[in-house]
Amino acid sequence: MVDLKVDVGKLHLKNPVMTASGTFGYGMEYSDFIDISRIGGIIVKGTTLRKREGNPYPRMKETASGMLNAVGLQNKGVDHFIEHIYPQLTNVDTNIIVNVSGSTIEEYVETAEKLNILEKIPAIELNISCPNVKEGGMLFGTSCTAAKEVVAKVRRAYKNVLIVKLSPNVTNISEIAQAVEEAGADAISLINTVLGMAIDAETRKPCLSTVTGGLSGPAIKPLALRMVWETARDVKIPVIGIGGIMNAADAIEFMLAGASAVQVGTANFIDPTVTIKIIEGIEDYLNRHGYTSVSDIVGALET
Amino acid sequence: MKKLILDLILKKNIRLNEQVYLLIFSSEKGLPEILPGQFAQVKINDSPATFLRRPFSVNFVDYENNELWLLIQVVGAGTLKLSETSPGASVNMILPLGNSFSFPDEKKDEKILLIGGGSGIAPLLFFGSWLFDAGFSPEFLIGARSSIHLVEVDEFKKYGNVYITTEDGTEGEKGFVTDHSILKKRNYDRIYSCGPTPMMKAVGAYAENNNIFCEVSLENTMGCGIGACLCCVTDTTQGRVCVCTEGTVFNIEKLKW
Numbered sequence: 380m381v382d383l384k385v386d387v388g389k390l391h392l393k394n395p396v397m398t399a400s401g402t403f404g405y406g407m408e409y410s411d412f413i414d415i416s417r418i419g420g421i422i423v424k425g426t427t428l429r430k431r432e433g434n435p436y437p438r439m440k441e442t443a444s445g446m447l448n449a450v451g452l453q454n455k456g457v458d459h460f461i462e463h464i465y466p467q468l469t470n471v472d473t474n475i476i477v478n479v480s481g482s483t484i485e486e487y488v489e490t491a492e493k494l495n496i497l498e499k500i501p502a503i504e505l506n507i508s509c510p511n512v513k514e515g516g517m518l519f520g521t522s523c524t525a526a527k528e529v530v531a532k533v534r535r536a537y538k539n540v541l542i543v544k545l546s547p548n549v550t551n552i553s554e555i556a557q558a559v560e561e562a563g564a565d566a567i568s569l570i571n572t573v574l575g576m577a578i579d580a581e582t583r584k585p586c587l588s589t590v591t592g593g594l595s596g597p598a599i600k601p602l603a604l605r606m607v608w609e610t611a612r613d614v615k616i617p618v619i620g621i622g623g624i625m626n627a628a629d630a631i632e633f634m635l636a637g638a639s640a641v642q643v644g645t646a647n648f649i650d651p652t653v654t655i656k657i658i659e660g661i662e663d664y665l666n667r668h669g670y671t672s673v674s675d676i677v678g679a680l681e682t
Numbered sequence: 683m684k685k686l687i688l689d690l691i692l693k694k695n696i697r698l699n700e701q702v703y704l705l706i707f708s709s710e711k712g713l714p715e716i717l718p719g720q721f722a723q724v725k726i727n728d729s730p731a732t733f734l735r736r737p738f739s740v741n742f743v744d745y746e747n748n749e750l751w752l753l754i755q756v757v758g759a760g761t762l763k764l765s766e767t768s769p770g771a772s773v774n775m776i777l778p779l780g781n782s783f784s785f786p787d788e789k790k791d792e793k794i795l796l797i798g799g800g801s802g803i804a805p806l807l808f809f810g811s812w813l814f815d816a817g818f819s820p821e822f823l824i825g826a827r828s829s830i831h832l833v834e835v836d837e838f839k840k841y842g843n844v845y846i847t848t849e850d851g852t853e854g855e856k857g858f859v860t861d862h863s864i865l866k867k868r869n870y871d872r873i874y875s876c877g878p879t880p881m882m883k884a885v886g887a888y889a890e891n892n893n894i895f896c897e898v899s900l901e902n903t904m905g906c907g908i909g910a911c912l913c914c915v916t917d918t919t920q921g922r923v924c925v926c927t928e929g930t931v932f933n934i935e936k937l938k939w
Binding site for chain 2: 401402403404408409411412424432433435436437438439440441442443444445446448450453596597647648649650651652
């Protein structure tokens with residue numbers, strides 16, 4: 380029997396497989412297909428201080444081995460989450476983590492403060508990397524100074540585990556990671572989507588209403604893997620790997636590169652049961668290779 | 683209704699015209715309850731060029747013969763690959779998804795018209811059969827560019843009168859569905875429609891002007907089909923909502939198009 384438990388700072392996960400924000404709704408959307416309590420952690424849809432309608436249609440375009448989206452943080456706001464969604468999640472026996480986004484530092488802080496009171500929310504993931512909003516979002520994640528400032532202020536306002544989700548749309552992601560670590564983050568997750576674009580040549584128009592959007596799926600996996608590997612060497616806090624994970628082998632690759640845990644995103648759209656298959660696949664891998672604990676493979680890349 | 687992930691076996695692949703295929707599937711485990719207007723998210727086998735599932739309205743369900751019909755119009759790499767599926771192949775689907783057409787009240791004498799265009803006729807056959815079996819007398823108005831684009835007309839005729847328009851006049855009345863003379867002759871109580879968006883908008887405008895109850899089934903680019911990715915939105919009086927979970931069927935009063 381192998382031990383799948385991992386700790387991401389003070390956050391205890393029954394296994395290293397989580398779901399990425401914006402790809403798993405609030406978990407309930409998937410409960411017809413799987414027992415969502417079996418997942419290591421569920422990161423719910425990006426939540427903002429006030430309700431957001433998101434971007435106009437069309438907001439998604441399938442591309443080679445991936446998808447480009449420009450949803451734009453559609454959500455009903457943090458108060459709606461606390462009053463209407465949180466009560467439905469309290470009996471789910473796993474970590475429910477809220478992804479928090481904002482246009483200003485004050486919005487991030489106020490949203491995080493409101494989430495402090497929720498007993499069953501052990502962590503938040505600060506989204507400083509959304510490429511699909513005009514203000515804030517990625518702007519905070521592409522400059523060391525801005526990243527440090529927002530993380531430090533949220534750190535003072537939020538008492539539980541603080542994960543910061545990084546943008547790949549930078550020259551040196553490791554510098555941002557280190558700035559975020561210095562500002563008091565407990566863990567970092569990477570990568571968010573890669574800024575991209577699609578054009579319909581027949582109509583000479585962009586495929587998305589916003590022209591550009593965020594690319595996810597297996598198309599970005601090599602890029603994500605490289606960034607996780609680079610970053611994990613330069614920070615002491617745990618790294619959560621995200622980017623095009625479709626199966627257990629992909630998840631294991633991220634862990635070998637230095638990720639303590641992973642998030643599965645776009646794959647949930649194609650196979651709503653994929654998280655369970657990945658958990659079982661990791662267990663099988665550990666057994667086949669004679670490991671007793673999943674933490675044994677974290678950073679075990681032989682170069 | 684519980685959503686299921688099922689492997690269905692393709693029994694028949696019938697080419698109806700240049701671009702449209704009728705795929706008839708069966709299920710070893712039996713078919714779940716599916717309501718007219720609901721759809722399936724179909725995984726495309728062995729298709730490196732595509733990535734996401736493709737949504738298709740259920741065209742017909744025959745529980746006695748264990749058959750689920752999907753009407754596939756080839757529009758891109760995914761539908762092309764699906765159209766090439768050979769009988770005997772296993773195809774993975776998530777279903778039933780979305781809401782359904784709302785059923786008429788008990789008044790069996792209500793005049794009901796189902797208006798379809800192109801491959802948008804798909805859910806109307808299932809709904810028409812359902813209404814017929816429930817004792818209603820639905821009628822059908824089908825529009826196409828040309829006679830060669832008309833499909834399943836004989837199937838529709840099993841459940842009620844069929845009126846046809848073609849844009850080039852090669853069959854039925856020439857023009858768009860909203861030009862058909864039957865709309866001037868009969869006062870319908872309910873109209874249900876599925877087809878290209880401009881057609882549904884015209885149908886919606888006709889229904890609104892004549893104060894007729896009207897529901898339309900929207901087509902939209904979907905990521906997940908289960909309300910998680912928030913990609914397939916449309917603007918309604920209740921804000922921007924997912925077509926896959928709040929629809930695909932909407933009363934025209936709710937739509938802001």
